Amino acid sequence: MSTSSPPTPPSKASMDDERRFKTITLPCEWVEDYRPGGYHPVVLGDVLNSQYKVIRKLGEGSYSTVWLARDQIRYVALKILVSEILASTTELRILRHISQIAPVEGTRHITQLLGEFEHRGPNGVHKCLVFEPMGPSVNTMVEELPQFRPRRRGMKVRYPLWMAKSILKQSLQGLAFLHENGIAHGDFHPGNILFTLNDVDSTPEDLLRQEKDIQARSISPPVQRLDGKQDEWAPLYLCVAQPLLPFACSAEGFKVILSDMGGAYFFTDPPKKPVTPLGLRAPELILTGAVNNTLDVWSFGCVFFELITGQPLFCIPYSEMEDDDHLLSLAAQLGALPDELFKHWGTSSLYFTPERKLFNSQLGGVAPGEEPLIVEQTSMEESFDRAGPNLDEKEAHKVKALIRWILQYDPAKRPSPAEILSDPWFCEIDVESDSSKVNIV
Numbered sequence: 277m278s279t280s281s282p283p284t285p286p287s288k289a290s291m292d293d294e295r296r297f298k299t300i301t302l303p304c305e306w307v308e309d310y311r312p313g314g315y316h317p318v319v320l321g322d323v324l325n326s327q328y329k330v331i332r333k334l335g336e337g338s339y340s341t342v343w344l345a346r347d348q349i350r351y352v353a354l355k356i357l358v359s360e361i362l363a364s365t366t367e368l369r370i371l372r373h374i375s376q377i378a379p380v381e382g383t384r385h386i387t388q389l390l391g392e393f394e395h396r397g398p399n400g401v402h403k404c405l406v407f408e409p410m411g412p413s414v415n416t417m418v419e420e421l422p423q424f425r426p427r428r429r430g431m432k433v434r435y436p437l438w439m440a441k442s443i444l445k446q447s448l449q450g451l452a453f454l455h456e457n458g459i460a461h462g463d464f465h466p467g468n469i470l471f472t473l474n475d476v477d478s479t480p481e482d483l484l485r486q487e488k489d490i491q492a493r494s495i496s497p498p499v500q501r502l503d504g505k506q507d508e509w510a511p512l513y514l515c516v517a518q519p520l521l522p523f524a525c526s527a528e529g530f531k532v533i534l535s536d537m538g539g540a541y542f543f544t545d546p547p548k549k550p551v552t553p554l555g556l557r558a559p560e561l562i563l564t565g566a567v568n569n570t571l572d573v574w575s576f577g578c579v580f581f582e583l584i585t586g587q588p589l590f591c592i593p594y595s596e597m598e599d600d601d602h603l604l605s606l607a608a609q610l611g612a613l614p615d616e617l618f619k620h621w622g623t624s625s626l627y628f629t630p631e632r633k634l635f636n637s638q639l640g641g642v643a644p645g646e647e648p649l650i651v652e653q654t655s656m657e658e659s660f661d662r663a664g665p666n667l668d669e670k671e672a673h674k675v676k677a678l679i680r681w682i683l684q685y686d687p688a689k690r691p692s693p694a695e696i697l698s699d700p701w702f703c704e705i706d707v708e709s710d711s712s713k714v715n716i717v
């Protein structure tokens with residue numbers, strides 16, 4: 277091994293040809309992002325703020341790693357932000373604001389900040405946010421439901437209707453609370469809706485502690501530099517996230533909360549480019565970049581479809597043509613775009629005649645010598661029925677009408693979260709946060 281100190285890595289994301297480390301194939305954060313400005317290198321057993329002993333990795337995101345930690349009294353989730361993110365970040369301002377307006381823990385289906393501190397490490401000073409520990413996300417939990425184990429071929433992995441409806445209502449309550457207080461979530465999707473836990477504070481640490489077991493793939497093999505030198509910025513190993521699945525409650529009366537305020541903003545101060553996932557972007561955002569407080573409502577409409585059918589409404593892979601792909605799909609599922617929006621679609625002539633008749637669905641246009649591609653145009657209602665969701669015709673009709681009402685091209689006509697909540701379909705189910713009785717219709 278070379279003994280001279282390695283140079284400090286650049287404080288920007290590494291390009292492929294500037295890699296420092298041997299590849300790690302486990303599903304973890306990108307090891308190259310352990311650099312000045314990036315993640316803090318945590319090792320299981322570390323104590324942060326002289327108080328929190330880290331015992332398990334719960335998750336990771338583009339801007340943070342999230343850990344289960346224990347102090348003298350209870351377990352907490354520590355979200356350790358990359359050091360590039362400053363204390364003045366909007367996420368923190370919004371979380372502090374929410375703590376002031378809704379100081380009672382866990383009442384509003386919104387993640388609640390319990391504390392915050394700074395931690396200095398080799399990659400800089402990291403803001404650390406303290407939250408109540410939660411279970412898996414709505415995306416993950418569905419895979420773990422007992423009815424899908426063992427998994428048989430052809431099984432439709434989706435929530436039973438009563439669960440989907442409850443998740444939708446609770447997350448809508450979260451959105452309604454934010455919107456009533458002038459805050460947009462900005463990144464509403466099933467991965468940011470988390471199940472709460474049954475009481476974990478009485479669970480012994482041994483049952484929660486992550487094993488350092490390379491064979492069992494709970495941690496990676498040692499992180500190794502390509503040049504053989506000792507690295508000062510990365511941890512000794514990466515941990516695979518282990519959400520607290522066995523402790524999460526998915527039985528009647530379960531509760532979910534909206535987490536990750538990393539994309540949230542005050543209505544009065546919208547970002548230039550919100551972080552909304554591709555398939556959940558409203559048409560005006562794609563075409564004009566307009567940011568308004570109904571973007572969450574649009575995303576909610578898409579998630580509504582997805583949770584009831586088990587299929588995304590707009591499945592848009594990342595590509596150079598992703599916007600065209602999305603807009604073609606929008607026009608097929610929800611009908612022709614209004615002129616006001618259509619005129620902003622610079623490449624529309626690759627697909628539409630001057631009379632706005634669709635003649636080709638081949639992304640990027642018809643290649644020389646090729647025929648245009650004509651594909652069947654499936655409406656949202658047809659896609660819904662084809663997915664065969666578990667609800668009778670009358671209720672299916674109601675749900676499709678609700679989704680139509682939400683997914684309106686004109687942002688001014690979209691209902692607010694509170695208006696959606698007052699629809700009888702949502703009123704007929706009781707999901708009061710602290711009530712143990714839940715009437716599932």
Ligand SMILES: Nc1ncnc2c1ncn2[C@@H]1O[C@H](COP(=O)(O)OP(=O)(O)OP(=O)(O)O)[C@@H](O)[C@H]1O
Nearest residue numbers: 334335336337338339340342353407409410536538
């Ligand atoms: N309180 C919590 N309890 C348990 N797990 C959590 C908690 N908060 C976050 N997580 C887990 O950590 C992951 C990353 O958290 P989060 O989405 O807040 O981070 P981020 O860096 O802002 O991510 P993104 O890339 O989505 O912007 C989540 O997907 C979730 O699985």
